[in-house]
Amino acid sequence: MNPVKFLLSDEALPTQWYNLQADLPEALPPVLHPGTKEPITPDDLAPLFAQALIEQEVSTERWIDIPEPVREILLQWRCTPLYRARRLEKALDTPAKIYYKWEGTSPSGSHKPNTAVPQAYYNRAEGIRKISTETGAGQWGSSLAMACSVFGLECLVYMVKVSYNQKPYRRALMETFGATCIASPSDTTESGRRILKDDPDCTGSLGIAISEAVEIAAKNEDTRYCLGSVLNHVLLHQTVIGLECQKQMEMADDYPDVIVGCTGGGSNYAGICFPFLGEKLRGGRGVRLLAVEPAACPTLTKGPLAYDFGDTAHLTPLVKMHTLGSGFVPAGFHSGGLRYHGMAPLVSHVLDLGLSEARAINQLECFASGVTFAKAEGIIPAPEATHAIAGAIQEANRCKEEGRTETILFNLCGHGHFDMQAYIDYHAGKLRDYDYPQEEIAMALAGLPKV
Numbered sequence: 001m002n003p004v005k006f007l008l009s010d011e012a013l014p015t016q017w018y019n020l021q022a023d024l025p026e027a028l029p030p031v032l033h034p035g036t037k038e039p040i041t042p043d044d045l046a047p048l049f050a051q052a053l054i055e056q057e058v059s060t061e062r063w064i065d066i067p068e069p070v071r072e073i074l075l076q077w078r079c080t081p082l083y084r085a086r087r088l089e090k091a092l093d094t095p096a097k098i099y100y101k102w103e104g105t106s107p108s109g110s111h112k113p114n115t116a117v118p119q120a121y122y123n124r125a126e127g128i129r130k131i132s133t134e135t136g137a138g139q140w141g142s143s144l145a146m147a148c149s150v151f152g153l154e155c156l157v158y159m160v161k162v163s164y165n166q167k168p169y170r171r172a173l174m175e176t177f178g179a180t181c182i183a184s185p186s187d188t189t190e191s192g193r194r195i196l197k198d199d200p201d202c203t204g205s206l207g208i209a210i211s212e213a214v215e216i217a218a219k220n221e222d223t224r225y226c227l228g229s230v231l232n233h234v235l236l237h238q239t240v241i242g243l244e245c246q247k248q249m250e251m252a253d254d255y256p257d258v259i260v261g262c263t264g265g266g267s268n269y270a271g272i273c274f275p276f277l278g279e280k281l282r283g284g285r286g287v288r289l290l291a292v293e294p295a296a297c298p299t300l301t302k303g304p305l306a307y308d309f310g311d312t313a314h315l316t317p318l319v320k321m322h323t324l325g326s327g328f329v330p331a332g333f334h335s336g337g338l339r340y341h342g343m344a345p346l347v348s349h350v351l352d353l354g355l356s357e358a359r360a361i362n363q364l365e366c367f368a369s370g371v372t373f374a375k376a377e378g379i380i381p382a383p384e385a386t387h388a389i390a391g392a393i394q395e396a397n398r399c400k401e402e403g404r405t406e407t408i409l410f411n412l413c414g415h416g417h418f419d420m421q422a423y424i425d426y427h428a429g430k431l432r433d434y435d436y437p438q439e440e441i442a443m444a445l446a447g448l449p450k451v
């Protein structure tokens with residue numbers, strides 16, 4: 001067997017997703033209605049989401065069937081490879097064994113199609129004609145646009161304005177797949193017009209773009225909203241990553257001591273970690289889970305665990321999560337996909353229960369780690385993914401100091417082919433580190449809704 005590349009056959013693609021909610025020692029806190037502050041009902045969500053997705057959102061079934069038409073499409077690029085990073089290990093001179101799961105082989109180059117495909121499928125199956133969504137740097141928008149084109153759905157994407165202007169390539173991907181892409185804030189929604197009235201030059205944020213997309217779904221009978229991260233059903237769909245990894249680690253005759261992932265909204269991290277965590281909670285082997293986030297958007301490490309809105313205009317239900325406040329507008333650093341003010345309730349809960357760790361790392365260290373990785377392994381990582389690499393390298397260096405032969409597994413969640421401007425800026429010395437100021441965090445705390 002190839003000692004560095006672990007490939008699974010098509011038959012090994014999971015037939016069911018794994019739902020961590022079945023094995024949690026303590027149930028998730030309820031999602032609250034923004035008006036009444038009472039737990040919401042599935043009916044409250046019906047105007048926004050497909051019924052099947054609402055059911056998955058609240059399900060406590062351990063295993064949920066993946067529909068066959070979804071598996072057929074996932075098979076185009078799944079199962080994805082697991083690699084042993086022998087050359088990186090050598091470059092680091094570490095006794096640790098490092099493995100990475102490579103999710104950059106999907107049509108849009110990241111893990112996001114794993115959930116875009118089932119979300120489009122369920123909406124189509126329920127007779128919905130049009131999907132609205134938001135996107136930051138464009139990874140989610142391009143993934144959903146691809147899935148919508150496969151299932152014959154119209155796709156409307158609100159793209160954060162600064163990215164819309166600075167990152168035309170993923171916008172071109174979306175338009176190639178037939179989606180309509182609008183710079184947010186826009187004058188096409190009430191939420192957008194309100195923001196533009198106060199600040200005509202507003203460059204946008206994910207929170208604002210979510211408000212616009214949610215408003216469109218709420219106001220149109222034939223339209224539903226899709227979200228690319230954060231929600232339970234999104235994390236569920238991403239568990240194909242970890243389920244495959246479990247089989248691949250077995251092929252490698254190894255088991256991770258620590259699993260590392262980057263966290264924006266938490267979906268790729270949950271996707272690789274939760275199947276292993278479930279095994280641990282059911283009495284299996286111990287494993288450490290390490291979430292790495294940017295120091296400039298330190299949701300898990302500095303944001304309080306509190307009920308907050310998912311969007312800026314306060315149209316969404318209240319969810320209990322680590323948050324920097326729904327008014328958060330991040331500093332201009334490059335990891336577009338890691339700039340959301342909140343974090344998946346499940347990832348927040350797991351941290352709160354002491355089942356996961358979190359660490360914030362500055363972007364210069366992340367890019368340096370990404371370049372070290374690229375030179376050794378020949379793959380250009382997405383700027384988001386460099387956070388997972390930086391975390392894995394810190395762990396490998398710790399193993400070296402302690403003289404321990406641990407096994408490190410990390411999720412290489414996407415390639416950086418459309419993010420080369422960030423690398424150009426890094427090489428030119430134009431990037432700087434930015435710590436999210438303590439005063440801003442205090443302000444965010446003060447602005448949280450009273451529950």
Ligand SMILES: *Cc1c(COP(=O)(O)O)cnc(C)c1O
Nearest residue numbers: 229264265266267268337384414
């Ligand atoms: C969207 C994205 C992320 C952040 O989202 P998560 O839900 O935290 O996974 C990270 N990496 C890449 C490549 C992305 O496209």
